[in-house]
Amino acid sequence: MAKEIDHDLHFLLIPLMSQSHIIPLTDFGKLLAQRGLIVSIITTPHNFTRYKAAVKHAVEAGLKIRMIPLDFPGQEAGLPQGCENMDSLTSMDLAKEFFVACEMLAAPLEQLMAELHPKPSCIISTNALPWTQRVADKFKIPRYIFETISCFTLLCSHILSLDETQEMRAAATDSKPFLVPDIPHRIEFTKAQLPETKKKSSDSNNIESIIEQIKRARHSARATVVNSFEEMEGGYAEGYRKVARTLWCIGPVSLCNKKHAEKLDRGNKVSIDEQHCISWLDSKEPGSVIYTCFGSLCRISATQIKEIGLGLEASGFAFIWIIRGMDSSAEVEKWLAEEKLEERVEGRGLIIRGWAPQVLILSHPSVGGFLTHCGWNSTLEGVSAGMPMITWPMFAEQFYNEKFIVQVLKIGVRVGVEVGVGGKPGAQKEDKKALVKWDRVMKSIQNLMEEDEEGRERRKRAKKLAEMARDALEQQGSSYKNITLLIQDVVHAQQLWAA
Numbered sequence: 001m002a003k004e005i006d007h008d009l010h011f012l013l014i015p016l017m018s019q020s021h022i023i024p025l026t027d028f029g030k031l032l033a034q035r036g037l038i039v040s041i042i043t044t045p046h047n048f049t050r051y052k053a054a055v056k057h058a059v060e061a062g063l064k065i066r067m068i069p070l071d072f073p074g075q076e077a078g079l080p081q082g083c084e085n086m087d088s089l090t091s092m093d094l095a096k097e098f099f100v101a102c103e104m105l106a107a108p109l110e111q112l113m114a115e116l117h118p119k120p121s122c123i124i125s126t127n128a129l130p131w132t133q134r135v136a137d138k139f140k141i142p143r144y145i146f147e148t149i150s151c152f153t154l155l156c157s158h159i160l161s162l163d164e165t166q167e168m169r170a171a172a173t174d175s176k177p178f179l180v181p182d183i184p185h186r187i188e189f190t191k192a193q194l195p196e197t198k199k200k201s202s203d204s205n206n207i208e209s210i211i212e213q214i215k216r217a218r219h220s221a222r223a224t225v226v227n228s229f230e231e232m233e234g235g236y237a238e239g240y241r242k243v244a245r246t247l248w249c250i251g252p253v254s255l256c257n258k259k260h261a262e263k264l265d266r267g268n269k270v271s272i273d274e275q276h277c278i279s280w281l282d283s284k285e286p287g288s289v290i291y292t293c294f295g296s297l298c299r300i301s302a303t304q305i306k307e308i309g310l311g312l313e314a315s316g317f318a319f320i321w322i323i324r325g326m327d328s329s330a331e332v333e334k335w336l337a338e339e340k341l342e343e344r345v346e347g348r349g350l351i352i353r354g355w356a357p358q359v360l361i362l363s364h365p366s367v368g369g370f371l372t373h374c375g376w377n378s379t380l381e382g383v384s385a386g387m388p389m390i391t392w393p394m395f396a397e398q399f400y401n402e403k404f405i406v407q408v409l410k411i412g413v414r415v416g417v418e419v420g421v422g423g424k425p426g427a428q429k430e431d432k433k434a435l436v437k438w439d440r441v442m443k444s445i446q447n448l449m450e451e452d453e454e455g456r457e458r459r460k461r462a463k464k465l466a467e468m469a470r471d472a473l474e475q476q477g478s479s480y481k482n483i484t485l486l487i488q489d490v491v492h493a494q495q496l497w498a499a
């Protein structure tokens with residue numbers, strides 16, 4: 001632990017109640033606690049039950065880290081009972097209510113902060129909680145934004161939101177792409193791949209306007225920390241620094257989980273006997289297994305699931321395939337049973353229904369490729385494990401991540417989707433344009449896993465990136481130093497405001 005740290009420095013971490021915010025912010029909390037800080041992570045009762053194991057090992061190791069549950073006012077905001085996490089939203093139409101419920105946490109949070117000892121020195125909240133700035137201002141402490149997306153995405157989407165680019169964007173169609181100006185690589189998007197709409201809305205309470213508020217509030221914080229590392233982001237961290245003033249890359253935070261048990265207890269309770277999973281992987285050749293997982297939010301239609309299953313089977317490669325709880329519908333189970341797919345691929349394919357220990361699986365030497373939906377956490381976890389990836393973006397910023405993986409890092413092959421699915425959280429639409437047939441799934445796996453010259457180069461680049469990621473978090477690595485700068489900044493802000 002660093003000796004220079006004031007042992008009363010108390011960092012208050014507030015994630016949006018969503019897997020892709022809670023998991024990395026908790027990891028970041030562990031990295032901070034390893035530097036001798038006191039860390040409290042705000043959560044809610046259901047999320048406390050789901051994630052408490054994630055800090056258990058750090059507490060056992062003597063670190064001063066805890067989760068503090070606050071009652072979630074979901075029902076008051078119009079959400080169904082027990083809905084405390086974005087992954088339990090039954091429809092994306094409830095997203096507005098979800099954000100409203102989050103904002104209603106302000107009052108109990110303020111009450112808690114008044115009672116906490118030692119007094120919080122700063123707030124670090126994920127990018128979707130602009131109201132936490134008001135709370136920080138009230139307590140006269142600095143607030144920092146924890147970005148759960150890359151500098152590449154931050155910079156591209158900033159450029160695409162500028163008035164100057166609107167005309168060029170408007171000229172783009174689903175087949176005629178649009179070139180993002182003023183960035184280090186030649187990156188194009190079609191209209192269908194862009195998540196942003198510059199829609200002005202008269203209803204200040206709808207989801208577009210909430211997203212607008214979130215974007216505006218990005219600049220109200222004292223500084224921004226990004227779950228990424230400088231060596232990978234190159235010109236994009238530099239570029240976004242011009243917009244965000246102070247920005248530190250502090251990741252990849254998932255690398256704080258070094259021990260087997262830490263990699264296992266990192267989110268929901270896993271849905272497979274871990275020993276079985278590990279011995280299954282142990283029985284495979286190094287680099288021979290393709291790991292297939294689409295994150296915590298995508299809803300995948302039964303039709304698409306069938307195509308994925310057939311593609312995995314036809315690829316001839318060994319695979320682990322995660323079918324999320326919500327996706328393993330009666331229709332999917334009936335199909336799996338009728339097709340006898342599991343019997344047909346016995347010994348070669350392992351299907352996990354529910355939650356997988358993703359970081360644990362990715363760090364196993366038998367895994368040689370990752371078929372991913374390109375969520376930023378999954379992308380970084382793949383990078384940290386030295387994985388070449390098959391990119392299958394579905395919505396939100398995932399198309400940006402695909403471009404980053406394939407064109408900037410050059411460690412991926414595209415499955416080839418041109419449009420996002422209507423399958424945003426909650427919308428299990430049959431989207432014919434977005435459907436990927438089994439033969440494309442098969443081909444992309446074969447492209448990625450086969451050992452031709454291109455594949456070898458891709459694998460080499462992926463391994464090199466993983467080394468760079470590890471180095472970034474080692475003492476004197478770039479992310480390690482950036483965490484020091486953040487801690488020093490909190491001390492500086494305290495002195496400034498006390499004067």
Ligand code: UDP
Pocket residue numbers: 019020023266267293294295296297298322354355356357358359374375376377378379381
């Ligand atoms: N994850 C996991 N097991 C699963 C599914 C997801 O551990 O079965 C974790 C994954 O490791 C990552 C997070 O959930 O940390 C998903 O975040 P990401 O940004 O990749 O995607 P999202 O869920 O937001 O679409």
